Amino acid sequence: MMRRANGRWMAMVTLAALVAAPVGGWGATFDLANCQGEFGLRLAYGSATSKASVNLYTLLPRWGLFFLRPGKISPFGVSFVLEGIFSVADAENTGAEIGFTPMVKVSARLLPGVMAFIEGGAGIIAESFNSPAVAHTFNFTPQIGAGVDIALTSRLALTAAYRFRHSSNAGIYDRNPAFNVNFVQAGLTYFY
Numbered sequence: 774m775m776r777r778a779n780g781r782w783m784a785m786v787t788l789a790a791l792v793a794a795p796v797g798g799w800g801a802t803f804d805l806a807n808c809q810g811e812f813g814l815r816l817a818y819g820s821a822t823s824k825a826s827v828n829l830y831t832l833l834p835r836w837g838l839f840f841l842r843p844g845k846i847s848p849f850g851v852s853f854v855l856e857g858i859f860s861v862a863d864a865e866n867t868g869a870e871i872g873f874t875p876m877v878k879v880s881a882r883l884l885p886g887v888m889a890f891i892e893g894g895a896g897i898i899a900e901s902f903n904s905p906a907v908a909h910t911f912n913f914t915p916q917i918g919a920g921v922d923i924a925l926t927s928r929l930a931l932t933a934a935y936r937f938r939h940s941s942n943a944g945i946y947d948r949n950p951a952f953n954v955n956f957v958q959a960g961l962t963y964f965y
Contacts, residue, residue, distance in 0.1 A: 802885035803844075804927035808964040810838040810852065815932060815960030819860075822953040825904045829870065829954060831860040835962070843882050850880040850888075858898060858914075868902020874914060886924035890934075893917035898940060904952075912940045912952070922962055934958040 812835060819829035834857045843850030853875070860870035874896025880888045895915040920934025940952040 801924040801926050803882070803888065803922075803924050803930070803964070805839075805842050805844060805850075805964055808839065808842060808928070810836070811854070811962050811964050812836045813932065813960055813962035815934070815958045817936070817956045817958040819938070819954040819956040821904075822955060823951070825952075826864065827902070827904050827952070827954070828863040829860045829956075830863070831858060831870075831956070833858060833958065833960070837878065843880050843888060848881055850878075852878045852880070854878050854892065854894075856894075856896075858896070862900070862902040862904075864902045864904040866903045868900070870898055870900045870902075872896055872898030872914065874916065876916075880922070883921075888922045888930070889919070890922065891917070891919045900940070900952075911942065913943045914938055914940050918956070918958075920958065925961075928964045930962045930964070932958070932960045932962045 815833040815835065817831040817833055819831060821827035835854055837852045837854035839850060839852045841847065841849065841851045856874045856876060858870055858872040858874065862868045862870060874894050876892050876894030878890055878892040880890040882888050893916060895913060898912050898914050899910055900912060901910060916936055916938035918934050918936030920932060922930035922932050924930055936956040936958060938954045938956060
């Protein structure tokens, strides 16, 4: 019941932000000609796909550098992003996660004020909550996702995204249950 209510809350916040974006955002266009990278903060809600009941409430601070800016030479952009993970876990007992993930982000300008992206990478995470889905504290986290950046100003964007994350110990120990999570994310990204 709580998972459904939290999922609805996150969906309503994301929908409200997307509906409100045209007032201040879709009139804006990205000006990334002199940008070297990005930094931002996303809030995420995640729900485990396994039979184990685990809900994650996550902060994802991010920093990235462009290898290729979207619109400069091609309509696509490529950047390296380093993302931190700070989660509170609601499982059989309350716990936490902390870690980081290096990722590659590929973005494409859809409209002057809207960029779509896909991103993926693999990081490490320490998980300290009791659940049959998580056998060990130290795990690896390959993940992939997609989303949109909607311009609020020439350099500031509202970000909405989805991400799938797998967490396991990569066979280091005999017991290695898979812990998969679907995340819904919303946040702000500043291009500098």
